Amino acid sequence: MAEFRMPSLGADMETGKLAQWLVKPGDRVARGDIVAVVETQKGAIDVEIFEGGVVQQILVPEGSEVPVGTPLALVDGAVPSASAPPVAAAPSLPGTPAPSAAASPAAVPAPAAPVPAAPRVRASPAARRLAAELAVDLATVRGTRLDGAVTLDDVRAAAAAKAPAPAPAPVPAAEDRAAAMRAAIAAAMSRSKREIPHYYLGTEIDLKRALDWLEAGNRKRPITERLLPAVLLLKAVALAVREVPETNGFWVDGAFRPSTPVHLGVAISLPHGGLVAPAIHDADGLSLDALMAALRDVVERARVGRLRSSEVTDPTITVTNLGEQGVGTVYGVIYPPQVALVGFGAVVERPWAVGGLLGVRPIVSATLSADHRASVGHRGARFLAAIDRLLQEPEKL
Amino acid sequence: MTVQQASPPFTIERDHALALLHQMLRIRRFEEKCVELYSATKIRGFVHLYIGEEAVAAGVMPALAADDAIVATYREHGQALARGLPMRAVMAEMYGRVEGCSRGRGGSMHLFDAAARFYGGNAIVGGGLPLAVGVALADRMRGLNRVTACFFGDGAAAEGVFHESLNLASLWQLPVLFLCENNLYAMGTALERAHARTDLAARAASYGLPSEAIDGMDVLAVEAATARAAAEVRAGGGPRFLEFRTYRFRAHSLYDPELYRDRDEVERWKARDPIALFAGALREQGLLDDEAMARLEDDVAAEIADAVAFAEAGALEPVEDLTRFVYSEERRP
């Protein structure tokens, strides 16, 4: 029925080497499953499939290097076509907040890349709506109607099961979970850009006082107990949320449902390029040490695919920090049904006027992507200002 | 049945005679103007001209009382004007303007006026007959001594509802004056090609209605017959049937190739043009001269010019009001 083709994983990618197959003929795959590892000039990348079904035939053996667009496998009895047009564009890792050095949001590529057309999932209109609200990927839900369609109850059951498991495939359990997670993220990000009226605000924050304070404190600590600058940023965000509660909570059923607890989602990139944003629960109430410990824990577990499902679905607001990659400014995509995402870029030394004098200071770019249905720009601005203010008094964090 | 004719010499007051002539002229010139306006695309839709039949409406209306009811046909410009609907409102209706007698929603075929008890031009042949029976029934049940005059053509006599209505009105002895404008053609179908028996008055009589056929080109004959019949109806004598034998000089609706009738036949009838016929008689009687005729024409021309200006200046119904008048906007007692 459909061909799984060598994807374009970057604008400049012309060929890819099929490093590893993660499925074999007879395996059932769901849209979003990781089915192969492809080596590119930039490294090995997990490749997902956009078509659900049963793998009929592997066309390209491991180790082969083929042009973008080459059929790699047949799914559901598809027959190869004579000429295989290349896949249009690079799926730029759905869910990854797109980094950009430019200051214009318009420069941010949409997270949902064009994908080969998948057969439409049979689902009732109401089931579709609920699935979107609960960020459940319909392709992973088994329909129980007599005609095989997915119903409201099916979506509820899938959501209740939390990990939206695709049909069993003979791959390692951890990989399976990771694939399911990726599928969910892909669906969520697509939906986010489709449905959430984002607005973006940015500011630059002088971190001199915060970093000086941190450095002074760290000097007194053993290496294993030292705090990272990221912890200060996270805590500042968690406390700022209390001041502007419109940034914290969910948009559900056409209305904003604020959350009292602050479960801070922390965006963590995974070894194969995936992304998760597990929650640090009640982050606003944690000491910096506790927050540091929670951060280490969650990052560690995320990297080995051992997150608890509640951590994945719980965040009330997400923070993404792409400073390590040298990014100047982040324009993030909100993770629905959340209503806000805070992005931090790299901390850079910049000429900065202080008290009428020019000095060199460590500056970080802080951006807010917010759902305009839940908050207005004025409140968003207040939120960023609060982060700035909190970071000027690090001892109080 | 014999055709009744007012045979000159006759006695008539000059003012009344000139009023009848004036009415016929109004109708004739109004419709001639309509042809011109249609050609200029000011008026659209079907426009069924009454030219040639003016003596019927002009003769019937003076014989009716102000609170009598009229049910008209789709060839009803003459019926409306003679009944007293303002020419401005009729012309504005032709233009489809809000100031029209039906707010522009009816057009040429659906002229209405509640104040004149003018229950509208009905464009379903025969569709007005049952309405007239019902209006007359209501008037009688309410104890009102009123006549309902119902116009229809020879074509209606072929419809079942014609026979049902005559039967019911006669059965219940309702105050209906059935007025058949027999112009010999149901659109393009000649009377003798559609009816096994062409004497319509005789057929009406078979339902027990006193019936007579009148020369419909003679306005005085029309008026006299109508006055007589209306008085009988008003006196409780039950319905009456009058067949006015007339002729339309122009096409069924504005223009058609007239394949269905001889040009000679049209010319023969035009020789009996009701306006020329009546004007000639009045001249013979010394009741009309060139000067008086010119004055009438001037009056009519001025009224038409005024009506056209009124219609031109009229407003179009706002499109937001499109669905008004589907249901009543306020409850009526």
Add this chain to the structure above:
Amino acid sequence: MTATLPATVKLTYREAMRAAIREALQRDERVFLMGEDVGRYGGCFAVSQGLLAEFGPERVRDTPLSEDTFVGAGIGAALAGMRPIVEIMTVNFSLLALDQIMNNAATLLHMSGGQFNVPLVIRMTTGAGRQLAAQHSHSLEGWFAHIPGLKILVPATLEDARGMLWPALQDPDPVLIFENGRLYTLEGELPAEPPPVDIAHAAVRRPGDDLTLITYGGTLGTALAAADRLAAEGIDAEVIDLRVLRPLDDATVLASVARTHRAVIVDEGWRSGGLSAEVSARIMEGAFYDLDAPVARVCSAEVPMPYPYHLEQAALPQPDTVAAAARALIGAAHG
């Protein structure tokens, strides 16, 4: 403090309708009843029995067999100040009067730019189930509901049989009342002084959460019986009686479907181009994202109504077919 129960009377649908006509004749001298055999015969279905003796031949008028003319006369009388109730024996015969209903009753107000309204009530029998074959048994009310300018009422209960006529007579515009012939023998209790009913809204006859059965007229009982069967299986069906086919009360239907996410329309009319198609389309337009299953319809088989009992019953919506359609909608989720 003591509460006194309102006095009730036991009566049939036929008697409820007669009581309504009688009350109207008593309350408003402009009201009169007109139709074939409404007087001496007492009405083809005995609805008007006794009214001629009580009100006399002026106000209870037997007409010749000329539907087009006596309906048109009703329109004319309404135009000229009366409040006629015109009875047509069956909906099949109303086709003889379709010209007057469509071309005059429904259009005069509009054509006259609002000058002439038609405060007329036309009653007629509709529906099958009495082995009257293909010229006395059809359900064409959906056709009439197509026509702007008309209001279409379908009393399915004793309350509505008793209560709809008076507000219909107060309406300034033409109202058609369709009485399903099977209902005339329906029997029950009504308050001696029945409360007024509205003629604008649908009614929820049985509340439920799992799906909505939408119906009217003769198949209300069918739908309720189906709902009972479904309840025994653990499926909780809501039953909506449309009551008014024009203008349709979308709000009640859509609100129910938004809760239950599933709808079955039960219509004694034919499926193709029928009222059920209209209701289905409105659900699609107004509640698409609430639907958890395609809208289903149970309608009469698309045949002229046959005479033999078994074929006639097979042609009509039955509790079993309605319940089966409901089960199919619920699907495997409810086993």
